[in-house]
Amino acid sequence: PPLDVFPDNTMADAERWAxxxxxxxxxxxxxSAVTVVDGQVEVVSEGRWALLNGLGS
Structure with missing residues (x-):
């Protein structure tokens, strides 16, 4: 989900969702954006992002 775009899209909300x-x-x-080259994921960002792990991961 996009962070900080709407009042209910905070990092805390994203953590609960994830x-x-x-x-x-x-x-x-x-x-921020995600690039994938040859299976390698990279975040390109001048902003705020996080990789959140779900319960099953």
Whole structure:
């Protein structure tokens, strides 16, 4: 989910959302992006982002 775009899209809200997932999830603001090259994931950011682990990960 996009961080800090709406009042209910805070890091705390994202952490609660991600806790119910079976896989890790990236959350980021509008100044961040994910690139994948040859299977390698990289975050490109001048903003705020996090990789959150769900319960099953």
């Amino acid at each position: 806790a119910a997932l079976d896989t890790p999830a990236y959350v980021m603001d509008d100044q």
